[in-house]
Amino acid sequence: MQSYELNKTDVSNIKKALKGDDAYLSVLLSEYHASEIAILFESLKMDDRERILNLLDVKIASDVISEMHEETHPEELLLQMHPEKRTEIVEELDYDDATDIISQLEEHEQKEILGDLNEDDATHIRKLLTYDEDTAGGLMNTEYISIQLHLSKKEAIEEIIRQSEAIEEFYTIFVVNKDHVFKGIVSLKDIIKSRGDIQITGLLKTDVAWVRPETDREEVARLISQYNITSIPVLDHENRLLGRVTFDDVIDVMEEVNTEDILKISGVSEDEELSGNWVEAVKSRLPWLIINLGTAFLASAVVRSFEPTIAKIAVLSAYMTIIAGMGGNAATQALAVTVRRISLYDLTDKQAYRTVLKEFTVGLINGAVTGLIVFVFAIIFDANAMLGVIIFLAMTGNLLIAGVTGAGIPLVLKRVGIDPAIASSIIITTFTDVFGFMLLLGLASKLLL
Amino acid sequence: MQSYELNKTDVSNIKKALKGDDAYLSVLLSEYHASEIAILFESLKMDDRERILNLLDVKIASDVISEMHEETHPEELLLQMHPEKRTEIVEELDYDDATDIISQLEEHEQKEILGDLNEDDATHIRKLLTYDEDTAGGLMNTEYISIQLHLSKKEAIEEIIRQSEAIEEFYTIFVVNKDHVFKGIVSLKDIIKSRGDIQITGLLKTDVAWVRPETDREEVARLISQYNITSIPVLDHENRLLGRVTFDDVIDVMEEVNTEDILKISGVSEDEELSGNWVEAVKSRLPWLIINLGTAFLASAVVRSFEPTIAKIAVLSAYMTIIAGMGGNAATQALAVTVRRISLYDLTDKQAYRTVLKEFTVGLINGAVTGLIVFVFAIIFDANAMLGVIIFLAMTGNLLIAGVTGAGIPLVLKRVGIDPAIASSIIITTFTDVFGFMLLLGLASKLLL
Numbered sequence: 013m014q015s016y017e018l019n020k021t022d023v024s025n026i027k028k029a030l031k032g033d034d035a036y037l038s039v040l041l042s043e044y045h046a047s048e049i050a051i052l053f054e055s056l057k058m059d060d061r062e063r064i065l066n067l068l069d070v071k072i073a074s075d076v077i078s079e080m081h082e083e084t085h086p087e088e089l090l091l092q093m094h095p096e097k098r099t100e101i102v103e104e105l106d107y108d109d110a111t112d113i114i115s116q117l118e119e120h121e122q123k124e125i126l127g128d129l130n131e132d133d134a135t136h137i138r139k140l141l142t143y144d145e146d147t148a149g150g151l152m153n154t155e156y157i158s159i160q161l162h163l164s165k166k167e168a169i170e171e172i173i174r175q176s177e178a179i180e181e182f183y184t185i186f187v188v189n190k191d192h193v194f195k196g197i198v199s200l201k202d203i204i205k206s207r208g209d210i211q212i213t214g215l216l217k218t219d220v221a222w223v224r225p226e227t228d229r230e231e232v233a234r235l236i237s238q239y240n241i242t243s244i245p246v247l248d249h250e251n252r253l254l255g256r257v258t259f260d261d262v263i264d265v266m267e268e269v270n271t272e273d274i275l276k277i278s279g280v281s282e283d284e285e286l287s288g289n290w291v292e293a294v295k296s297r298l299p300w301l302i303i304n305l306g307t308a309f310l311a312s313a314v315v316r317s318f319e320p321t322i323a324k325i326a327v328l329s330a331y332m333t334i335i336a337g338m339g340g341n342a343a344t345q346a347l348a349v350t351v352r353r354i355s356l357y358d359l360t361d362k363q364a365y366r367t368v369l370k371e372f373t374v375g376l377i378n379g380a381v382t383g384l385i386v387f388v389f390a391i392i393f394d395a396n397a398m399l400g401v402i403i404f405l406a407m408t409g410n411l412l413i414a415g416v417t418g419a420g421i422p423l424v425l426k427r428v429g430i431d432p433a434i435a436s437s438i439i440i441t442t443f444t445d446v447f448g449f450m451l452l453l454g455l456a457s458k459l460l461l
Numbered sequence: 462m463q464s465y466e467l468n469k470t471d472v473s474n475i476k477k478a479l480k481g482d483d484a485y486l487s488v489l490l491s492e493y494h495a496s497e498i499a500i501l502f503e504s505l506k507m508d509d510r511e512r513i514l515n516l517l518d519v520k521i522a523s524d525v526i527s528e529m530h531e532e533t534h535p536e537e538l539l540l541q542m543h544p545e546k547r548t549e550i551v552e553e554l555d556y557d558d559a560t561d562i563i564s565q566l567e568e569h570e571q572k573e574i575l576g577d578l579n580e581d582d583a584t585h586i587r588k589l590l591t592y593d594e595d596t597a598g599g600l601m602n603t604e605y606i607s608i609q610l611h612l613s614k615k616e617a618i619e620e621i622i623r624q625s626e627a628i629e630e631f632y633t634i635f636v637v638n639k640d641h642v643f644k645g646i647v648s649l650k651d652i653i654k655s656r657g658d659i660q661i662t663g664l665l666k667t668d669v670a671w672v673r674p675e676t677d678r679e680e681v682a683r684l685i686s687q688y689n690i691t692s693i694p695v696l697d698h699e700n701r702l703l704g705r706v707t708f709d710d711v712i713d714v715m716e717e718v719n720t721e722d723i724l725k726i727s728g729v730s731e732d733e734e735l736s737g738n739w740v741e742a743v744k745s746r747l748p749w750l751i752i753n754l755g756t757a758f759l760a761s762a763v764v765r766s767f768e769p770t771i772a773k774i775a776v777l778s779a780y781m782t783i784i785a786g787m788g789g790n791a792a793t794q795a796l797a798v799t800v801r802r803i804s805l806y807d808l809t810d811k812q813a814y815r816t817v818l819k820e821f822t823v824g825l826i827n828g829a830v831t832g833l834i835v836f837v838f839a840i841i842f843d844a845n846a847m848l849g850v851i852i853f854l855a856m857t858g859n860l861l862i863a864g865v866t867g868a869g870i871p872l873v874l875k876r877v878g879i880d881p882a883i884a885s886s887i888i889i890t891t892f893t894d895v896f897g898f899m900l901l902l903g904l905a906s907k908l909l910l
Contacts, residue, residue, distance in 0.1 A: 045668070047688060051807075055809055055812070172650075176654065181689075183632060201622075201631070201649065204621075240630075259708050259712070260686070263712065267805065274722065274723055274801050275798065279794055284798065287806070290823050294823055297823065297827060298826075298827050300790075301787065301827055304786065305787060305831050307786075308782060309838070315778055315782055326771040326775070327768060329764055329768075330762075332778060333781065334754070334761050337753060337760065337789075338750060338753060338754060340789060340890075341753045342746070344728065344886055348724055348727030348729055349733065349742070356716065357530075363504070371742075374746065377747075378746060378750055382754050385754060437793055438790055
């Protein structure tokens, strides 16, 4: 749906060209955008990636490196390259992108790369490396356009043109005083539109959002999204301008955060790389499965305590699977809705209370309806009305607990400052399993024996 | 972490002021940004929202309306307002925002609102209402800056200034020929930087992404994210410029799509409103629970067919809960990683095959490790080595199936053009339940009786 697109034919053409000489490969590659070559890299071997990067103009090569997904490890590609070419590429990168990539390397590797750079670039990147990657400092770029408050329109335009030689993209012009303290923003459009040679002070917008370098990256994303701004200034504690975070970084953050949420809620470590190998996957998931095993032993202990009942009425074990399955799924439903709601909105205490009440009602109704179906089934297939009543009560009670815990546990976690998404299905289904079995088997022991 | 922020004290202060007179309330409100008032509205009643909107300047009021989250129903608020005020607000809205809101109303309500508008605005909005809201047409704004190819630098700047009177924010200047056919983009910066009075043709960037009005909104988001652009042009089939989609719309789309993914994977209808009431929640979730009940009957039929075995060895039912719980969770893990990976990357056939192979290996290892733990447990607590061996085999086999189906089913769905996220935990756990019980109870019948 656009003028150029990387499809399977493109990929296989380039793969074929990789078997031939550099001249033809170069010509072929010149037809693609850097971000497309970055996508192509996902299906190429490291040596082929290196060869392609060497063929590209250094400007394009650095764009490719910065567009490569974290999971395809641009830092390893850089490390493998000839130091001279590597230095050229790193010097061409935006500081924030260079920092992101270099931060993935071992300290001695970082030193090696930084040692080759010109002093100015190395200093900027060293400074950025000190910030936590989950903060505004870790996201920010130290290249931006900033002009002094007292400039005239003519001086301002000259200054912007001068600074924009080094900065390819800018969306907002930051205004500072002589101590580099942030004073507000102006837009290029407003400067040009203004009549006469007025001072920048007269065009200043001061009512703008800003962040500190230690502000959490999710908060940065929330502000950029809330105020629909292309970039947000990062200020130190004396309000001096340190850098800016731009909307494209925020889009990347949102994708990462959403991946983490889906993984956490499903009992997968948030650090698992989606395209990682089986070793990483086992490392990420086995600990959660062992926790789950612990909680499963708990549920099985409940069952064990009713062993004599089951020995007499073995069909109960068939109903147990229904109770456990339904409770787990109803809890996962309540959990998903609540976790997502917490991550998009700040809930007041009253709203939190109402949410639990709502899930209580939903659980009660869904439990009663599905319980009724199973009741009818028990009468038809087991010709046992009392068994049907027990199943009905167990199903209703279990789905009610599923709703209350599915909504309540993430809300409580949020309140005490723990990430609500770790209330994964693994934790929640323990409650429904234990409670559901107690209800079903307890009632059966009392009423059927 | 910014100069102004809506906290609990603000909300309660405004709520207090709502009990008093308009004068004080107005002064208080003037301290807040439109997007903050939109957030405040989430905890206010409809009448209070209307009162506040009436007090605000029409410019701010329309910003509040456009910033209100879909789930707080700005269209109902508009409908409730006095027609005169309402018309003022709608005329002030951007066309895309007005269209989004009006599209939520019944046809006769739409007609009423559109009938009050000036003819120009009504025509624009009527046109936009014809596009599906899940497409570029549904997202696009028909207000943008466009200049003719043949203009000189001086004419271009004058034209941009003239057009920017009506358009508050623009990031890119679109260039068209005399038939309004899209030719490329220029940046204001490049126009200003250019020396002498050159023609726009000389500054044109033609190598840019664009979409058709029917392009899916997720594809639009992917392009804006991939090329780091602030806006993308929407072209009709003769390549005439229809409008633009901007990055802030894409951020909203990403949030919605991610919510839908989390809900679908957890067996909740993607249309459920996170803050909807219990009636909506029951409507959205009960159908899935009934599907789940069907699959649970399937698993319970397997158990039922082994009733005599369970009657003799009732402790098997305690192990059944462990097998079912572990299989379900391992499958959910594989599912979450795979669904998320599919939604972020285009996987080749080879990569898809490798993914299933990886999950096979992960399932085998995680199954063997956790199976070994349960084996030791069975020897200690049930003093039955054969039972231990059976559990070990059932656990390993079940987690292997969990991995293969958790990864394989969404990949197959994607291949045949079905949204992979509907391969929810509900569907996947059927496989692990049925297969796990067959393995455990089948082996037990053969080897323990």
